[in-house]
Amino acid sequence: MTQTPTRPTARRRPTMVDVARHAGVSLKTVSRVVNDEPVGQELVGRVLAAIAELGFRRNDIARNLRSRQLNATVGLLIEEIANPFYATIASVAAEIAAAHGTMLITASSEEDPERERALLQDFTQRRVDGLLVVPAGPDHSFLRREVELGMPVVFLDRPPQGLLADAVLLDNQGGSRAGVGALLDEGHRRVGVLLGAPTVPTIRERLAGARAALTAAGIEHDESLVRDRLIAPEEAGRAVAALLDLPDPPTAFFCGNNRLTVGALQELHRRCSDAALVGFDDFELAHLMPRPLTVVGYDTRELARIASERLFRRIAGDDSPPSTTVLPTWLLRRGLTPPAA
């Protein structure tokens, strides 16, 4: 909450004192009417009339300050709401929050650890009742004090680092092992691997899964076929182009997330290349793509649901030791081509 000027045009909003004066009752009577506590028929009528006339709305900020009740607000920190993966998480979290009578504040870290830290601090200063976090930074020890002071925190998709807390994760290694394995089963021997930032544990697991599949098939791992630190789809496209221009190019690609898959697919399509493609993350129209795409899928809604419900259990007082849940991933086979003869 940064220093901001008061708005000049804002007339003072009516308070309970104004309503009380208007209705000729005491402040406390107004409070009782507003909160549905027993009040005599006649006074209720006068108070409601005054409320309607003045346009009074209870100030929940003040109410919360005094009552020390919960804030009815939880914070969700994601990377970027425009990504469908995170939009789905936000959608489910908001739905479950609503079922608990609470609102969701969503903020995007844009993968910037500094921003992540600032936003989480802002959340705590706003006294949210709990935090859902898809971590961006490499260290979350700065949250330790908050957790000790009773702030429930549940991590999604990526584990916390430097902090013990609940986490709900995906079986990244198993998924990419299955994805690359499917390419190898089809007869491919040279597989280009496109990945995001290797500082993220999730990405390292996906790389490890890809390597495990290659090793299991007795294929020597060729580092020159791995491109990481890829963020935008266009970077994936350029990486595909560079790999295809090698003297001994890959006949297949494995992409570490949906945005990279789209970028790679566009480049393959542009070149009319028939290299095979498998991606981590399903997306809505994958089956309508120029080639039906085989992808590693999982249940994003379930991920968000389990995390949100654990958070609300924590908020309700559950103080069992932090635990980590790993959800399964699976291969969605939608077509896969063997290497060109």
Added chain:
Amino acid sequence: MTQTPTRPTARRRPTMVDVARHAGVSLKTVSRVVNDEPVGQELVGRVLAAIAELGFRRNDIARNLRSRQLNATVGLLIEEIANPFYATIASVAAEIAAAHGTMLITASSEEDPERERALLQDFTQRRVDGLLVVPAGPDHSFLRREVELGMPVVFLDRPPQGLLADAVLLDNQGGSRAGVGALLDEGHRRVGVLLGAPTVPTIRERLAGARAALTAAGIEHDESLVRDRLIAPEEAGRAVAALLDLPDPPTAFFCGNNRLTVGALQELHRRCSDAALVGFDDFELAHLMPRPLTVVGYDTRELARIASERLFRRIAGDDSPPSTTVLPTWLLRRGLTPPAA
């Protein structure tokens, strides 16, 4: 803010009084340190040490209550965050809000007018500084009092009804006129029209545009080719199926939004139908579809940007009369087939 129990595990958080006692200074000195006001070197050190030791975080709720400054929060009401159109709006709004040092609370009405009303009331009780609203319900006069009391409200994509307020809209009629016009230019004479709920002005405008194109081409309007009240993509698929099964089926379809377009496309693809298809709303992978899709496009980010910036101008005190901005739409020609011979 519904009645919720206090969390049993929550230890009392340290307050400025605790910090002051710990550091052996007055409450106000702590406040000064926390707010970067001038305080002597030595005291600053003692206070910062106490803050670190106790894990103190300023309570922005209390701060805001007393200072009568802005809340540094704006509310965004959309239909459903999982829809990319709204996710883009949320993304841009959050970005612009962040640039103004404020956070965004997003809530989804799910097209339910009752829910919309409850959520907007919740926003006002939380004393947000302003409201961005994609309206769902048919009447917004219940916000009139709020607006009079100084709450800035900007409507996006759909105009307010029963209320005078800023609005940023799209040229729906022009867009669908161009979309249907393109089909007619291609030689189509029977065009199926798929639309959402006709209670929404936006939908009525899109229908009017489609009719205008037909009239301009001298084609009599056949009501039996119009299907409205369609929400889920599957409903669009079923509508396409029903229309294609007519004795004299349409040779082309016009869809009123992206979800209907996807549903229609899937049904056409399933049937291997070569009926032409034009949709309102662009989407990311439209050019990779089985057939490159011609769509009516517009700049969603620009829509959200203009609305958000107008909101922050209002919050800053701009009290010029409410105005409506209509943004252009355009045809993105990506291929269009004539009627089968």
Added chain:
DNA sequence: TTGAAAGCGCTAACAA
């Protein structure tokens, strides 16, 4: 059932 007084955690206004 109704009301008066105190106080949530902080900042504003004023004093030292």
Added chain:
DNA sequence: TTGTTAGCGCTTTCAA
């Protein structure tokens, strides 16, 4: 530079 007092709008406590 530092501290004291009052008070934001509401709920809690206690008394009538």
